[in-house]
Amino acid sequence: MAELLHPFTLVLFGANGDLSLRKLIPSLFNLHQDGRLHDDGCIVAVTRSDENREAYLEQAKAALCQFEKTPDEKIWRAFSARISHIQMDAGKGAGYSKLAKKIAHLPANRIFYCAVHSRMYPQISEQLSAHDLISEQSRIVLEKPIGTDFASAMHIDQRVAEFFTEEQIFRIDHYLGKETVQNLLALRFANSIFEHQWNQRYIDHIQITISETVGVEKRAGFYEGTGAMRDMLQNHLLQLLCMTAMEPPASLDPQAVRDEKVKVIKALRPITGEDISHNVVRGQYEAGLSNNERVPRYRDETGVAHDSTTETFVALKAEINNWRWAGVPFYLRTGKRLAERSCEIVVEFKEVPHTIFEMQHKKTMANKLVFRLQPDEGVKIQLCEKRVGSQMQVRPMVLSLNPVSQQKKRVPDAYERLLADAINNNATLFLRQDELHAAWHWIDPILQYWATTDQRPEPYNAGTWGPAAATMLLARDGRLWAENS
Numbered sequence: 026m027a028e029l030l031h032p033f034t035l036v037l038f039g040a041n042g043d044l045s046l047r048k049l050i051p052s053l054f055n056l057h058q059d060g061r062l063h064d065d066g067c068i069v070a071v072t073r074s075d076e077n078r079e080a081y082l083e084q085a086k087a088a089l090c091q092f093e094k095t096p097d098e099k100i101w102r103a104f105s106a107r108i109s110h111i112q113m114d115a116g117k118g119a120g121y122s123k124l125a126k127k128i129a130h131l132p133a134n135r136i137f138y139c140a141v142h143s144r145m146y147p148q149i150s151e152q153l154s155a156h157d158l159i160s161e162q163s164r165i166v167l168e169k170p171i172g173t174d175f176a177s178a179m180h181i182d183q184r185v186a187e188f189f190t191e192e193q194i195f196r197i198d199h200y201l202g203k204e205t206v207q208n209l210l211a212l213r214f215a216n217s218i219f220e221h222q223w224n225q226r227y228i229d230h231i232q233i234t235i236s237e238t239v240g241v242e243k244r245a246g247f248y249e250g251t252g253a254m255r256d257m258l259q260n261h262l263l264q265l266l267c268m269t270a271m272e273p274p275a276s277l278d279p280q281a282v283r284d285e286k287v288k289v290i291k292a293l294r295p296i297t298g299e300d301i302s303h304n305v306v307r308g309q310y311e312a313g314l315s316n317n318e319r320v321p322r323y324r325d326e327t328g329v330a331h332d333s334t335t336e337t338f339v340a341l342k343a344e345i346n347n348w349r350w351a352g353v354p355f356y357l358r359t360g361k362r363l364a365e366r367s368c369e370i371v372v373e374f375k376e377v378p379h380t381i382f383e384m385q386h387k388k389t390m391a392n393k394l395v396f397r398l399q400p401d402e403g404v405k406i407q408l409c410e411k412r413v414g415s416q417m418q419v420r421p422m423v424l425s426l427n428p429v430s431q432q433k434k435r436v437p438d439a440y441e442r443l444l445a446d447a448i449n450n451n452a453t454l455f456l457r458q459d460e461l462h463a464a465w466h467w468i469d470p471i472l473q474y475w476a477t478t479d480q481r482p483e484p485y486n487a488g489t490w491g492p493a494a495a496t497m498l499l500a501r502d503g504r505l506w507a508e509n510s
């Protein structure tokens with residue numbers, strides 16, 4: 026029987042934005058359908074545009090049908106009865122009295138979810154406080170990216186901290202809610218066989234890739250000022266790196282896990298000056314074929330400037346300065362309009378010190394542990410076995426551990442898990458202030474360097490694996506990206 030969540034009032038700012046319609050409302054619907062939402066679970070959808078509740082619900086239902094599934098009519102009706110609606114400008118004080126009146130008699134466990142641009146977080150916090158809407162039982166959920174660089178993130182964070190305590194601030198990174206990321210923790214810390222190998226003595230390098238086939242879609246307004254570094258690398262990729270590289274925490278307590286994660290970010294070797302052009306590749310997609318369809322180049326997408334230098338691809342080589350990881354490169358990569366949609370953490374072990382077998386392609390025979398987060402979640406181990414019937418040739422074979430796709434139970438989406446945690450006040454999978462600051466601190470010199478150079482991002486054709494320079498980043502070290510090996 027699924028655990029019933031606490032009664033709650035969830036105030037959703039930006040309720041008709043892309044994130045809310047595509048992810049948040051469908052996730053809340055799934056929690057409802059699974060019987061996890063308390064009868065006293067209320068959602069207040071805040072939108073700026075002039076529409077009434079009925080029009081909003083229609084929009085929400087259409088999005089659910091488009092992005093998730095056509096809901097059963099009876100279940101949708103019961104779910105939508107939880108949703109009330111307010112039309113107001115979250116940046117201005119005027120609407121907050123309406124909001125105060127609306128939530129006065131709803132459950133005191135209030136979650137203010139900000140699915141809006143991070144520049145609005147201070148204003149929202151200030152107005153909530155001015156209208157006496159924040160109590161000890163309130164929390165604020167902040168979407169990434171918070172700010173556009175270290176200074177702006179600090180500013181936003183400090184302003185929000187005037188009204189909410191650190192324990193009340195839930196900085197969300199939905200990659201931490203993905204099933205395989207949880208499984209990474211389980212595999213690492215519930216098995217002693219991995220822990221002994223999990224260091225520079227046995228691991229050659231680690232690759233973390235989040236590749237998307239979609240382009241900028243209708244999000245140019247957001248993406249033009251953001252780019253792949255701020256949108257994906259500063260948060261999702263660094264978080265995956267932390268989960269892979271952190272020391273075993275003393276417990277699953279939020280502070281214990283976050284203490285270990287922040288140590289990893291702080292131990293990252295700074296990439297500055299000359300190092301940047303050597304160790305970081307940024308790219309921008311040109312026209313090409315994506316899923317067999319011709320697609321335009323980034324600069325011809327609606328809302329994108331014709332001379333835009335926004336990167337839609339970034340790859341970099343990171344190193345962690347500590348005993349466990351000294352000398353083990355972490356290659357991180359993400360991009361839009363790439364050849365495949367996938368997210369993988371590939372841990373490649375060192376070759377055996379001395380080979381007694383015939384191996385045709387020694388490089389591709391190394392043991393690998395692959396955590397696949399999407400599209401088909403699961404864990405695989407690549408080992409070597411004897412080729413049947415041969416003299417003494419060996420070949421790679423893959424063992425799949427517990428593929429998530431073969432589970433009988435529906436696997437909850439990352440946002441379902443994180444929304445449930447926010448409702449129940451469990452902050453383990455949310456970011457603490459020092460993690461956010463450390464991440465920006467590490468990324469900032471790269472962003473500043475790009476802002477001052479007149480070099481354009483490297484072009485790559487849509488439907489490929491990114492610019493040639495990204496292949497060179499590994500080739501130079503005698504390595505290959507996973508799709509080539």
Ligand code: BG6
Pocket residue numbers: 237256
């Ligand atoms: C979001 C980014 O955080 O993550 C998007 O803003 C990106 O640009 C998305 O498309 C990818 O998430 P997922 O879960 O679909 O891989």
